[in-house]
Amino acid sequence: MQAELLVRARRLSLTLGKRQILDDISFELRRAEITTIIGPNGAGKTTLTNIVNGLIGDFEGEIERMPGLRIGYLPQKVYVNTLMPLSVKRLLQLTYSPTDQELDRALAQTEVAYLKQRQVRSLSEGELKRVLLARTTLGQPDLIVLDEPTAGVDVSGETRMYKLIGELRDQLQCAVLLVSHDLHLVMSQTDQVLCLNQHLCCSGLPESVSQHPEYLALFGQQASDSIAIYTHHHDHEHDVSGESPEHRHD
């Protein structure tokens, strides 16, 4: 039996001016599944996540969300308002009203409990990402949307971040929609890959996507090999990430 359907997107298209950003994209997001969007720069990855979480409304096609769907969102570039004095604790209470216990538990979950009383403007990028990840869990989300959660995080931090995302999925039983460049690091956890380049080049299980001709055309044989290596040697993630030549960043 398939897991509960949370979001169904049918034939999404978006044109900005004369530029086609997204072309005829369909997919489904299900409870407790991790879906990873991969694709080159400018492929429309962030745009697609923004349609899912409701930030963009003027698209063609249909998107159905489970009634009452709660979404937690971690944007790619978090503009930290340095003009506002704000503690980490207060940041977590902005739109939610967690109890002290919930707040501590959320921060502990992403290993940043020690930052609770700090001012947000004094955090490093990596610390801020983890605080915000903790924040997304507070609203008991059905779906967490993470747009390149490891941008600005160092390599060892990346591995831990992805491990954390997997743990959150298990604990919260929520769906995760993840935008990532770090193919080799994400793949082992991913249930569904959407390979995007304006249109949906291919989608499905990581192993099948990595052998798809369009995927190979986009990312090259080496990327595919590194996934193959990864899926066979789960324990040596550092070696693989260190050696991977396909390390793209926006």
Added chain:
Amino acid sequence: MIEWLDDFAVRAVIAGLIMVAIAAPMGCLMVWQRLAFLSDTLGHAAVMGVGLGLLLQVQPIFGVLAVALLIVFSLSRVTSFNTALSETTLAIISHTGLAGGIILVGLLPANTVNLEAILFGDLLATTTSDLLTLLVTTVLLLFVLLHHWRSFVAVSVSREIAQAEGIEVRKVQFLMYIMIALLVAVMMKVMGVLLIAAMLVIPTTSARLFSRSPEQMVFISGLYGLGALAGGITGSFHFDWQTGPAIVVSATLLLLLTLVVTRSLKPHLE
């Protein structure tokens, strides 16, 4: 009418106090959302509103409000979710409004209007009906602020996150614009159209130097606003300085003083 309101000095002080009460929270929100320049634009364009109001023989404040609302309505139509207000657009509106306004005011018979009072404020000439307008508008604005404070703060921190978590950012933003239009219309009397933004930005900047939470920053801004008001009114009474400029200079002096004190204390605190 209440007798003690007959004293122009009492009216001036009350008008100043009301202005500080609303300038502190609005100023903080505008600084957080980088909207201070919008108040400047609305202020400059308000001269056009004054001119129109006088030509059409209605209270200038209604002319100002009409122009300010027209501008924020148009701006909210042309700005999309992610783009901040363009500085170029604001500069064009700002200076066209000011220039057009000066021409309009020039068309009026001589001595119908004191241009200097419009540009730089005339706190000491506050009438009882000015006071009433200021009070009603401020109470209305404070009520909306209290009611939506959480949303305003959340949107200030991150529009994207707020939107994804169910806050209707565009509505909040639009509400904010309308409130700024109202604010400019009422602050004009005290500060003068050219100096409104200063009163929203300078006390706020002082407060930011040592605030730990958004609300604390609002409160401390209010205290700095009071200090600036006291300085300005003193300068006005005793040296016959224009009130608006005197308030702004006092606010800046307080900011400098705070900078010096916090800088010299810092090594000892660490």
